[in-house]
Amino acid sequence: MSNSIIQVNNLSKQYHIGARERINRTFREAVVDTLTAPVRNYRNLKRLTKVEYDQPDTIWALQDASFNVRPGEVVGIIGQNGAGKSTLLKILSRITEPTTGEAKLFGRVSSLLEVGTGFHSELTGRENIYLNGAILGMRKAEITAKFDEIVDFAGIETFLDTPVKRYSSGMYVRLAFAVAAHLESEILLVDEVLAVGDAAFQNKCLGKMQDISSREGRTILFVSHNMPSVRKFCHRGVLFESGKIYLDDEVNKVVDDYLDSGSATFSSRTWIPGDRPGNPFFKISSITLKNSEGTETSAINISDELIVEITYEVLGDGVIPQYSLVLSDADGNCIFGSLNNYEHDHYGKPLPKGVYSSTCKIYRNLLNAGRFFVTLIGFNNNWHDEFKIENAVSFHAHDDGVIKGDYPGNYGGPIRPLLRWHTRRTDIT
Amino acid sequence: MKNTSPLNTEPFIHIKPKKGLQLINFRELKQYRDLLYFLVARNIKVKYKQTVLGGLWAVIQPFFMMIVFTLFFGKLAKIPSDGIPYPIFNYSAMVAWTYFAQAINQSGNSIVGESNLISKVYFPRIIIPFAFVLSGLMDFFIAFFVLILMMLYFHIYPTFMVLSVPFLIILMIMASSGAGMVLAALNAKYRDIRYTIPFLVQFWMFATPIVYPASMIPEKYRLIYALNPMTGVIEGFRSVLLNTVPFPSDMIIISFLVSLVLFILGLFYFKQVERFFADVI
Missing domain, CATH: 3.40.50.300 (P-loop containing nucleotide triphosphate hydrolases)
Incomplete structure (x- = not known):
């Protein structure tokens, strides 16, 4: 097309994503690691501006995009x-x-x-x-x-x-x-x-x-x-x-x-070991959305509950993982957030190294129909070392008519909680 | 410019991976000259916002350093000062040195400091370190004004070579921006530079005739000594303003050539690596 104002031909862009953090188990390892770090760091930094194909810590953010406008x-x-x-x-x-x-x-x-x-x-x-x-x-x-x-x-x-x-x-x-x-x-x-x-x-x-x-x-x-x-x-x-x-x-x-097509929603995200988001203390390996029957789904009925399951790996002993889920609507407006410090019998206890799974249940009859995104924010002990996985998973909430009753119209707003109503007659005692 | 028909025209902008040597696009720089102006204005306006002493800071730093140096090097160590009172001998150097130190520090950290701009909008990156080198001149002139007051106080008057002051200032800007550009470009990728700059400034200061006169350096080493571009600048200032030594033209020529090389090198190196800034910052 010669009369295009923009011509894009096979445009690709590669990025280096950060190399995996190393965890030291012994004091000796830690000392040796610190001393050899400059050589390693220099190599890593130098690679930042090089093009490398099929390396585990590189991704193609854009691949062979072509179009004309x-x-x-x-x-x-x-x-x-x-x-x-x-x-x-x-x-x-x-x-x-x-x-x-x-x-x-x-x-x-x-x-x-x-x-x-x-x-x-x-x-x-x-x-x-x-x-x-x-x-x-x-x-x-x-x-x-x-x-x-x-x-x-x-x-x-x-x-x-x-x-x-x-x-x-x-x-x-x-x-x-x-x-x-x-x-x-x-x-x-x-x-x-x-x-x-x-x-x-x-x-x-x-x-x-x-x-x-x-x-x-x-x-x-x-x-x-x-x-x-x-x-x-x-x-x-x-x-x-x-x-x-x-x-x-x-x-x-x-x-x-x-x-x-469902390409607009992601019911589950799983990261390969080298690519896991997190901080030096724990890394997220997957986030999955499930319905009340435990089936993975990106479409729920608003009268059903939704379970967000997070699995993570604690990298060393004594880590206190802290995390929160933030739910936002299709326009990116935050609807609510929930912290794991509400889980009294588990929260705040140092965890030994290992793999953990944590679930958060979003009540039935709470959300309005629409598309929602779940963002995970993680911290380590005392809300330090923050990391964020923005819009990690997303889902559609469908109105199955259970709460609606005989009302024919639509509800406004991102949530539609089922609240208690009570009416009584007051002119006779 | 409405309904442009791009039929059979050359692309206005051709984006592709850059290969080989990158040259400076002067036409583009000229287009963006207003940006340089506004960035310099911003740096100056913002610098002393919400401070009590404001522009006085431009004087306080060199002046108090001068007092300390006078006590230790002038009074205690009795370092010679080319026949003029040590305070003005030292302050005349501190004026230019404070400028240089701040200029390379600020321009060296400028690319990392403006990462928000660099990752969100395109413009010739070179403008950023430059804006910091130029905005530092404000402080320089304030401190310079105090130097003039001191000259009146000590009854020291310039020679007719005072006409070379603009040239010396240009020399100083060239040396600062050359070093600043190299440091800024390196800093984008290797954050060690941030910690290197204060170090570098301290070492460099003692390699420059600030607390001692260049005349203390043996004659035969003096031209090697002048490879430090700030040597020529500071000895030049002292010669023309305070009439300490005859105009050191040989040292100044060497310093000028070194500054020029440093400047071109800085420009060149910056240009080669600027395309990676947004990716590594």
């Missing part, structure tokens, strides 16, 4: 976390270079991978508009010309000369987006930046982006987990799975496929 097209990039969406955007915005393959962009590119990159909390709104604009590639004169428009869009006139550290988070995000939205470029790359900010502002931003694409004919690549906005906003969808393009088609087809 015509001018004015709005393309939604969707897929699981770690599917390669952000890597693609990072390569196209020239933050990191591909390991192999190439991409040609026929126009000015601006990327918005994060809202408010380079904002300095001590500087005022006015100063940050200029700084942020310059970081995003605008010239001073350009920013001055658009200054009023930016301030107007963000609605922060009265706080222009206040340091942004005094801003509410909403104001901060509004200002940051306003600057980015006024960039003049033919190609706009947007990563999940609208996950922050309130719904009204998200709509305003989406409106602005729609405006940019339809009226000014600009091309947009849009990464999002928010399927309704992808549907509404994009013409075309590209679905990524484990670094590869899985489907590239009309947006509704791609989103439907993503949501239905």
Whole structure:
């Protein structure tokens, strides 16, 4: 296709993931290890920038991605976390270079991978508009010309000369987006930046982006987990799975496929020994979702309970693992968190080296219908050495009508707890 | 720029794995010159925010070091000071040295410190260490102003060679940014550099005529001594401002050449490794 504004050919990117930590069992081993560490460290660091094929501690974050985009097209990039969406955007915005393959962009590119990159909390709104604009590639004169428009869009006139550290988070995000939205470029790359900010502002931003694409004919690549906005906003969808393009088609087809095929949910994650997430004290080997019958599933009925099972390996004696589960909805809003310190008869006792399994039961009749993600955060003793496995597993909660009764409509909100009602007559005693 | 028709045109941006030597894209740097300006402005504005003494800090550090050095090296060790009072002899060097030490420290840590920028947005990376080298000049001029006050106090007046001060300042910036760029680039991958810099600065200080005059170094070693670019800068400042020794043009030429090499080397090395920054930071 010669009339494409973006041409991506066999783009691949390899990353080195950290080598496994070594555990010392004896004092002698520990001393020898410390002394030989520099040689080992140097080798590891040196390898960071080398391309190596089929090494156990390397992964292909993006593999042989090829596609073309015509001018004015709005393309939604969707897929699981770690599917390669952000890597693609990072390569196209020239933050990191591909390991192999190439991409040609026929126009000015601006990327918005994060809202408010380079904002300095001590500087005022006015100063940050200029700084942020310059970081995003605008010239001073350009920013001055658009200054009023930016301030107007963000609605922060009265706080222009206040340091942004005094801003509410909403104001901060509004200002940051306003600057980015006024960039003049033919190609706009947007990563999940609208996950922050309130719904009204998200709509305003989406409106602005729609405006940019339809009226000014600009091309947009849009990464999002928010399927309704992808549907509404994009013409075309590209679905990524484990670094590869899985489907590239009309947006509704791609989103439907993503949501239905189960590729949108992950009932279980298992890590190979060298790749296990964790801290130096314990490592997670798997996370699995099960229904009340103990069957692994990524689809539950809201009237059934859901069990999250975590298995982990304690690497040395005397470790006190601490962890919490955080449940969030499809838009990334946190719904609730739960800590294992509630497990009184087990929590806080140092564990001997070994493999453990821990389950957390999410009550029946608690969630509303929808898609949910489970994030695991782990710590060691006293909430140190934090690690996080974001959206490790996900599931669909279906409304089986048990709680709904005869009510024909839908419930709002992420949860729909079954609460107790009680009515009595009060005019006669 | 609406509805650009890219038919049969060269790509605006061609992304592919870079091979071989990377050259500096001056056109792009020129496009981003406003960013340099705003980053320098940010560094200056932010530096003394929420401090009581503010810009006074620019003077306090060299001035108090000068008092300590005067006591130990001037009074106790009786180190010669080229015929002028030791305090001003030492302070004149501390002004340039404090700049140099802070510039390489800040620019050396700048890439790691701005990792958030580097992993989220593209721009010529070289601007970051540069912004720190340039923003340090603010402190330098404040400290320099105090030097002028001291000259009035001690009734010491510059020679007509004072016209070479801008050149000496450029020399100083070149040496600082050269070293700063090498350190910043190394630091991105090897975090040992963060711990090496304070060390390096201390060693380097004693290899520079700060607490003692260059005239203490035997004549035959003096040109080797001038391989340290800060030697030329500091001896130059002393010669033209305090009239200590005749203008040391041979030492300055050597220092200039070394700074130039250091600068080009820094630029070059930085350019070769900057494409990995986002991956290793």
